[in-house]
Amino acid sequence: RLVSATAQVFFHRFFAVKSFQDHDRFLVAQACVFLASKVEEHPQRLQEILLACHEVRHGLKRGAGTLDPTSAEYAQLKEAVLKAEFCLLSIVSFDLTVEHPYEAINGLIEKMHRSGHISESDHCTFLEAAISFLTDSFRTSLCLQHEPKTIASGIIFLSTVYLRKLPPEGPMVKAYWNLLSISERSIRSICEQVMELY
Numbered sequence: 001r002l003v004s005a006t007a008q009v010f011f012h013r014f015f016a017v018k019s020f021q022d023h024d025r026f027l028v029a030q031a032c033v034f035l036a037s038k039v040e041e042h043p044q045r046l047q048e049i050l051l052a053c054h055e056v057r058h059g060l061k062r063g064a065g066t067l068d069p070t071s072a073e074y075a076q077l078k079e080a081v082l083k084a085e086f087c088l089l090s091i092v093s094f095d096l097t098v099e100h101p102y103e104a105i106n107g108l109i110e111k112m113h114r115s116g117h118i119s120e121s122d123h124c125t126f127l128e129a130a131i132s133f134l135t136d137s138f139r140t141s142l143c144l145q146h147e148p149k150t151i152a153s154g155i156i157f158l159s160t161v162y163l164r165k166l167p168p169e170g171p172m173v174k175a176y177w178n179l180l181s182i183s184e185r186s187i188r189s190i191c192e193q194v195m196e197l198y
Contacts, residue, residue: 001135006098007036008138014091016144023084026057031084039096050077104152105130111179112156117167129159133194140193146186153182154190161191 010032015025030053037044047069054067054077067074109127112118118126133155137143142151157180160166167176180187 002040003036003042005100005138006040007032009098009143010036010088010092012141012144014088017091027080027084030081031088034081035085035088046078050081099148101134101148101152104149105134105155108152108156108179115175115179117176122165126159126163129162130155133158136197137194139197142190142193146190150182150186151190153180154187156180157187158191158194
């Protein structure tokens with residue numbers, strides 16, 4: 001999950017600066033996955049990434065078959081992905097630190113559980129919903145627009161609404177909003193962008 005999330009952040013960072021017209025998004029995506037696997041200390045051989053991405057890109061339905069690692073096509077693809085990786089490194093200024101909202105989400109859910117906003121029986125369901133929304137959010141550019149803690153708060157709010165677990169009127173509401181600590185503008189931005197995916 002972390003490799004995928006980090007690769008998506010790299011992809012968004014790259015295309016925040018560069019144009020889709022000038023760069024093959026599939027090459028850049030492969031370079032992002034390759035770099036992210038190293039950054040997140042889950043290194044994969046480039047050959048494995050290229051073969052898997054080729055299969056996803058072309059699929060067996062189109063009759064593309066498997067990429068032969070001894071072919072000239074493979075050698076050209078490998079060289080192109082390595083060049084794309086170098087270009088990616090230069091675009092992100094070799095800043096490979098990516099903080100994800102996963103930890104913040106876990107922390108917020110624990111706080112909400114301790115404060116009585118989430119019952120023991122709802123804990124797992126709530127966590128699953130939040131992680132699903134967060135994973136889907138990487139398809140948007142939220143990671144470029146908001147801090148991870150803000151995204152976590154927005155995702156928690158969205159999960160609360162989705163599961164119909166908003167606190168009833170009274171002191172619990174104030175405590176709920178104090179836990180989230182997010183502006184209305186940010187919450188609206190995050191929720192709208194995630195919901196556009198559905």
